[in-house]
Amino acid sequence: MNLFNTRIYLLTLILGIAMGKNQNNGFEYVQSSGGIEEYTMKSNDLSVLLMEDHSAPVATFMVTYHVGSRNEAVGHTGSTHLLEHMMFKGSRNFNKKRNTAIWTVLQNVGARINATTWLDRTNYFELLPSEHLETAIAIEADRMRNAFLRDEDRQPEMTVVRNEFERGENDPFDALDKNIWATAYQAHPYHHSTIGWRSDIENVSTERLREFYNTYYWPNNATVTIIGDFEKQEALKLIKKYFGKHKKSKHEIPEMYTTEPKQEGPRRLSINRRGETGMVGIAHKSPEGLEEDTYSLHILSKILGGGKSSRLYRKIVDKGLATGLFMWDFPFKDNGLFITYVFMTPGTDHSKVENLVLEEYENIKQNGVLKSEVERAKAQIRSEMAFSRDGSYSIASALNESIAIGDWKFYTTYNEKISSVKKEDIKNAANKYLKEDQSTTGYFIPESNGEESNHVGAKKVHQPLNYSSKETAETNVSARTTTGIKKSNKKASIAKQIVTSKPLPGIELKTLKTSVEDVVTITGSMLGGDEFSPVRNKSIAELTAEMLGEGTTTQNKFEISERLESVGASLNFSSDNYRVRFNARCMKKDVPLVVELLGEQLRTPAFNETDLENLQKRLIGGLKRSKQNTRTRASGEFKRTLYPKKHPNYSSEIDDIIADVKKVSTKNLKSFHETNYGLGNMRIVVVGDVDNNAISKALKHAFKNWKKSKLFIPDLTLSANDAGPKTHYVTVKDKTSVDMFMGVPIGIDNTHEDYYSLMVANYILGGNFAAR
Structure with a gap:
């Protein structure tokens, strides 16, 4: 083939590919x-x-x-x-x-x-x-x-x-x-x-x-x-x-085509209802979602409220003034709102919290932000974007919101736009948008002798509404396959892909490598949950787990938070009936850091007196709010009716839990930790872009020579109460909706041979919208 013919062939091939697309x-x-x-x-x-x-x-x-x-x-x-x-x-x-x-x-x-x-x-x-x-x-x-x-x-x-x-x-x-x-x-x-x-x-x-x-x-x-x-x-x-x-x-x-007229002064509102703790919301108009300032404000929201190292967390939550706070900066097609929400502890003054937020706004408008803050915020955002690629639905959902604001490429170009933001851009955006005459401030003012619903910094703000139907019997479980729609026989076998190992005696590790790049999720647990608390105070185990995130004997909570947040990682602790649980998410390269901190926080928590006092304030605030949550109240009454006090499923009265939380001391926590924490029953699951050797090596280093736990799962011989047919009512004032729980004791646990059969039967009865 001569050179001319070769050129003609290549041109035809290129045109063919282009036309094919x-x-x-x-x-x-x-x-x-x-x-x-x-x-x-x-x-x-x-x-x-x-x-x-x-x-x-x-x-x-x-x-x-x-x-x-x-x-x-x-x-x-x-x-x-x-x-x-x-x-x-x-x-x-x-x-x-x-x-x-x-x-x-x-x-x-x-x-x-x-x-x-x-x-x-x-x-x-x-x-x-x-x-x-x-x-x-x-x-x-x-x-x-x-x-x-x-x-x-x-x-x-x-x-x-x-x-x-x-x-x-x-x-x-x-x-x-x-x-x-x-x-x-x-x-x-x-x-x-x-x-x-x-x-x-x-x-x-x-x-x-x-x-x-x-x-x-x-x-x-x-x-x-x-x-x-x-x-x-x-x-x-x-x-x-x-x-x-x-x-x-x-x-x-x-x-x-309707546009909002220019706002010509600050606006204020208040809602007075039954409750024991207040809330403050401070909103400012923000740009249309596709404008460049959107990215600067997203970084600013992380600097203000993105984790324990953030400015407002240190200034408000860590001082015991709030149970939690969060920033709202979601982009919309038209101008949205940039909002700080603060959920206050009992007795905190609204104006004090408002002034603290506005002081920090003014500080940033005058002095700007630190380069280290910007880099930490960018790392958090980059990690969140990486996490959003974990699964087909996550990607589709993120694209859905980008489509809504006007360009699906908002999702694919977001990291690039975030990376280009300079600290001067953030100062300029703060001065442009955080103006008093563009603000709307709202107070929730609790009236005495009442309670409110359970929000401890949860991001349940201005969210999309999901479909849920009254007609759960709409469909017939024996529906025929639609004519003309083909079926295939693809089957997944995840079990074969799971790798099980024991990096150390007392640690069982399971890993699963998936297609998501760079992202790793870690979840695990060990015995040490609420049922192991001393009988005199069932809150000791929960507070011990909560305090794991409040600093260690060598690093305070802010030093740990900065190390995690600077790479966009997260690490959280909680407890349930029997187990202390931990969950982490990070980039693949940061697994050694996260595992190192996991080991340090489990092994050498500081149990600082001031941190405990602030934690108690936050927990009590959340418990008091939960009194107005109809689902929480109905569930608690249901469990108290069905189970005896010593049963793991029993739910104590909220006021009794508050009394127990108040009585916990650092001495209690140190004793419980020393007696019960250790290796012997730890289970860890790691999923994502997994490197088995790196994870095993990190776990061996983090938990080497740790003592063995004395705990074991007790034989539970307690059964549910033989309550007979009963109806209990719980009155929550000023509520127009009702939550209802119905059930019958069946006397089996998850080791019973019929357990999974009953799970399936329960799902058939009410597990989804096609249920009976």
Whole structure:
């Protein structure tokens, strides 16, 4: 072949490859980023994102619609969410009458299925064995344009959504958060929460929901995402087969054009309800999600509240003024809010906490931040992004939020944008956005003789709403396989991939290498839980475990936190009935550091007096709040009725637990630790990008020559009470929703031969939305 012919051949080959990418079964190739390819279906403008990962025989299929509560108006707030519920009530080819109801078909093949609604989007997803991917595609395509949306379904489903609304109203934190957003925004529809206002939920018509559906549920207003074990060409054929039946909308998808007027002064609000501890929320307007300042504010939020080494944790939580705090900086399509939430300990003054937060804001505006703080925050964010790649659903979920704010590449380019932020950018962003005249401050002020719900820094803020249905018997467990959908015989065998070893006598290690790069998750436990506490005080074991994270004899808690947070790692301790538990997550290169600190914190905790006092304040604050949590109260009463006091499942009265927590001393903790902690019953599981030799070596170094524990699991001869049929009521004032527990003692534990059979039977009765 001469040189001219060679050039012609290569040019033809290159053109052929390019045309192949652009001629994928009726799809046009758009772009690629971070291993994800984007296509558009030519016939109807459906967007498609694909990322193959053949490490496990599962896939996530997700459809994101560009419609959320921002597309609603007064009179039909909450319609997006109620419509999401209605989408599970059947479509032309998937319904109860055909014995192919959505829940039945999907959950019979082991799918995890749900939907969520938020401010800027609605999404429906299935995480399922990849052999059943076609089933998910067929269902989502069918309900895109063929959903029933019947009035007889709306009426009962409305009560489910109303109950969600009531549960939110019963929660002081949810109420505070909702009112902060409603006060910060006057014109823009971020003013109302995704759940909507009660009167709208109750009165919106089925016809209005159908109009909403016919306006927004079209292929040209949707993005399909598939992540996991599939072949690209086959997936595109299936998408075309099912979604290709739909034409694009004849109308233009309406744009939401309302903008928020400039705020001309600080706004304040307060909520006065029964309770014993207060909350403070301080919000400032933040940029649109795709603006460059978003990245600077994300780093700023870590510097302020990202772990024990953060500024506000040291200034507020570590001083015993709060049980916890967190920063809210989630990006949205339009201008969002940058919020600091503080959950105060009993007796703490609201204005004192507010002033401490604002003082730190002003300090950063005047003096900026340290380079070391910026690098630590960046490490935390990079690790979080790496962790978000752990599993097909995690990736699809992150893409879903990026799609919502306007560009799916927000996810794939995020680390690069974060890395480019300089400390001067953070100071500039603080001065630009943390202005008093752009602030909205909210107080939850507890009234006497009452309690509130359990929030100890938990990030339950302005979250997307999941689908949950009243009609748990909607589907028939014997539903037939849908005609025309192929089945394959892929099977996973994870057991064969698990490596078991004993790095030291008394440590059993199990490892599993997965496809996720660089990320390692460590979980483990050892005997030393609540049942080993002295009879006189059952809180000693729990506080011993909690104090493991408060420093050692050689490093204080801040030194340890800085070492972990500087590499984006986390390490936490807790306890249950029998075991002390630890959980860690880190990058592969940092496993030796994390294991070293794990060993140090388990072996040589400091049990500092001041740290114990602050921990007791935080725990008591959380316990007092839990008095207003109807689920906690109902569960406790149920367990006290069913089990005798010495039974591990017995639940003490909250006031009795508070009394026990108050009595614990550092002497108690040191004695319990010395007597009970040690090797002999430690189990550790490590999953991810695992290096078995490195982990074993680190464990040998960290736990070499540690004493052996004297503990063993006792024989439990106690049985449940023979209570007979009884009904107990617990009254929690000012609550409109109810939690109910029902049960019967059966007298078996997890070693009984019928245990797993009963687990399966219980799941059939009420384990999912297709249950009986």
